[in-house]
Amino acid sequence: MASTSRWAGLGALAVFLAVLPQVLPNNYYVDVAVLAGFNAIVCVGLNLLIGYAGQISLGHAGFFGLGAYSSAILVTHYGWPPLAALLAGALLVGLLAFAIARPILKLKGHYLAMATLGIGIIISIIINTEAQITGGPDGIAAGNFTLGGFELKGERAWYWVIAVLLLVTVWLATNLVDSPVGRALRALHGSEVGAEVVGVDTTRYKVLVFVVSAVIASIAGSLFAHYTSQLTPTKADFFKSIELVTMVVFGGMASTFGALVGAAFLTMLPQVLTVFEDYEPIILGGIMMGTMIFMPRGLVPTISAFLTRRRS
Amino acid sequence: MTLLLVEQLGKEFGGVHAVSDLSFTIKSGTIHSIIGPNGAGKTTLFNLITGIYTPSSGRICFDGKEIAGRAPFELAQWGMSRTFQNLQIFFNMSAMENVMVGHHLHLDRRFLPSLLRLPGIARGDEKARDISAELMRFVGLEAYVKAEAQSMPYGALKRLEIARALASKPKLLLLDEPAAGLNATESREIDEVIEKVAQSGVTVVLVEHDMKMVMGISDHILVLDYGRKLAEGTPDEVRNNPVVVAAYLGGGAAP
Numbered sequence: 001m002a003s004t005s006r007w008a009g010l011g012a013l014a015v016f017l018a019v020l021p022q023v024l025p026n027n028y029y030v031d032v033a034v035l036a037g038f039n040a041i042v043c044v045g046l047n048l049l050i051g052y053a054g055q056i057s058l059g060h061a062g063f064f065g066l067g068a069y070s071s072a073i074l075v076t077h078y079g080w081p082p083l084a085a086l087l088a089g090a091l092l093v094g095l096l097a098f099a100i101a102r103p104i105l106k107l108k109g110h111y112l113a114m115a116t117l118g119i120g121i122i123i124s125i126i127i128n129t130e131a132q133i134t135g136g137p138d139g140i141a142a143g144n145f146t147l148g149g150f151e152l153k154g155e156r157a158w159y160w161v162i163a164v165l166l167l168v169t170v171w172l173a174t175n176l177v178d179s180p181v182g183r184a185l186r187a188l189h190g191s192e193v194g195a196e197v198v199g200v201d202t203t204r205y206k207v208l209v210f211v212v213s214a215v216i217a218s219i220a221g222s223l224f225a226h227y228t229s230q231l232t233p234t235k236a237d238f239f240k241s242i243e244l245v246t247m248v249v250f251g252g253m254a255s256t257f258g259a260l261v262g263a264a265f266l267t268m269l270p271q272v273l274t275v276f277e278d279y280e281p282i283i284l285g286g287i288m289m290g291t292m293i294f295m296p297r298g299l300v301p302t303i304s305a306f307l308t309r310r311r312s
Numbered sequence: 313m314t315l316l317l318v319e320q321l322g323k324e325f326g327g328v329h330a331v332s333d334l335s336f337t338i339k340s341g342t343i344h345s346i347i348g349p350n351g352a353g354k355t356t357l358f359n360l361i362t363g364i365y366t367p368s369s370g371r372i373c374f375d376g377k378e379i380a381g382r383a384p385f386e387l388a389q390w391g392m393s394r395t396f397q398n399l400q401i402f403f404n405m406s407a408m409e410n411v412m413v414g415h416h417l418h419l420d421r422r423f424l425p426s427l428l429r430l431p432g433i434a435r436g437d438e439k440a441r442d443i444s445a446e447l448m449r450f451v452g453l454e455a456y457v458k459a460e461a462q463s464m465p466y467g468a469l470k471r472l473e474i475a476r477a478l479a480s481k482p483k484l485l486l487l488d489e490p491a492a493g494l495n496a497t498e499s500r501e502i503d504e505v506i507e508k509v510a511q512s513g514v515t516v517v518l519v520e521h522d523m524k525m526v527m528g529i530s531d532h533i534l535v536l537d538y539g540r541k542l543a544e545g546t547p548d549e550v551r552n553n554p555v556v557v558a559a560y561l562g563g564g565a566a567p
Contacts, residue, residue, distance in 0.1 A: 172427050179426035179433050180419040183405070187413040190402025197362060198480040199388035199417035208423065254404065
């Protein structure tokens with residue numbers, strides 16, 4: 001991505017995020033926007049892994065959940081300050097992701113997908129069963145996020161925090177993609193052996209991007225624990241992982257702005273289609289299949305390719 | 313000076329000896345060709361030298377270092393790169409970016425500065441872009457400087473791989489069938505590129521079926537058959553070697 005179009009994209013996103021709360025009629029919509037923001041942050045990180053580096057994770061909700069529960073547990077049971085709990089959660093998730101990825105990513109193929117599938121399910125089971133500390137299926141309340149004397153509460157205050165965080169995440173992600181590190185990631189997606197013979201340590205880069213995307217999910221999870229009144233295990237389960245992957249694939253692989261669109265769309269969808277609640281997995285599956293068949297590159301890249309063709 | 317030393321090298325795949333008891337040396341500053349009938353073990357030998365396979369036996373020394381069992385990216389750091397018979401292009405990137413990845417080792421590629429896009433990263437990318445454009449011109453791809461890799465024709469992609477490999481500034485460049493699938497004109501043009509590369513001081517090892525090309529540009533030829541050395545020498549020596557003629561044309565055709 002050229003640097004001018006990157007700044008144009010970031011500027012457009014900033015304007016959109018600034019204007020959006022002015023047009024949202026009530027706090028219910030602001031709440032949906034905040035939830036979309038959380039998903040978008042996770043998806044921008046996940047897109048670095050799936051879209052750019054071509055590796056699949058089926059357990060990112062596990063990392064989100066691990067961050068969320070680390071925060072909730074450390075704050076409620078041990079009285080940690082929220083920021084310290086967030087950083088501890090991120091460190092824990094980073095180390096766990098490294099420990100999983102290092103042996104697995106030496107292998108080529110879909111071993112990472114299998115390993116992350118397993119680890120996501122294990123995290124989900126632990127959260128559900130260790131009820132004395134996690135609250136089990138009933139969940140746990142982490143309380144408001146406080147920093148110094150400041151207490152973060154109310155949908156609108158959260159909206160601005162998440163909007164700024166999202167903007168920063170997008171900025172960092174687009175920086176990374178257009179750097180020697182990002183080119184190495186895209187190259188190993190294109191041809192692992194081709195990247196190796198010009199000096200790219202493909203294992204190292206795969207581990208790096210996996211850890212980065214897991215840590216982003218963890219940080220978003222930690223903040224989410226404070227945003228939601230009651231943190232429940234469904235936020236960390238396998239279905240949530242699939243939802244995140246669908247957001248990335250639908251919005252557009254290897255497109256940071258695609259990840260935003262995918263996250264926003266699939267967060268809103270269940271709100272609009274509340275009558276179909278029981279059919280949500282079917283709808284999600286349908287969207288995934290439809291995307292793979294009709295626009296395998298995802299929504300945003302397909303549209304942008306179409307517009308470029310029209311113009312020329 | 314010896315740049316590459318191969319000693320009693322062997323590779324087995326479940327009892328099949330793809331390469332066995334092979335010894336030879338490559339002097340720096342030469343064009344060295346490896347020829348032989350299909351299945352003679354040429355590509356296996358390439359994969360052994362470049363670290364894609366680990367030898368079953370024997371040793372390989374590159375620039376004074378023992379390299380058997382080292383990963384390809386480590387060998388690239390020491391100055392070895394290669395192209396592939398079946399292209400290994402990054403089709404998800406632009407042509408220019410393909411070559412820029414080749415320059416990976418010579419750029420500031422630390423994570424945090426990349427994440428924050430510090431001025432050093434932007435400057436490095438600028439320089440990498442210039443070098444890549446230069447190399448694309450060098451291999452005759454000036455028309456594709458702004459192209460996407462996936463929109464380029466086959467012959468151009470072959471050159472793109474050479475440009476990418478050169479961007480890593482190798483001492484030793486291994487080209488696996490650079491002329492395969494090219495027509496006569498394109499193949500002559502690749503010829504010129506290879507000679508230009510050699511003149512720039514890079515030692516070239518070539519696997520190629522195009523005999524006209526091999527005989528025309530090689531300083532030294534190694535002939536393989538069934539994974540063993542059949543003959544070795546200058547193009548003239550090899551051409552007139554009855555054993556080589558027999559291997560290529562069948563036993564009865566030997567003069």
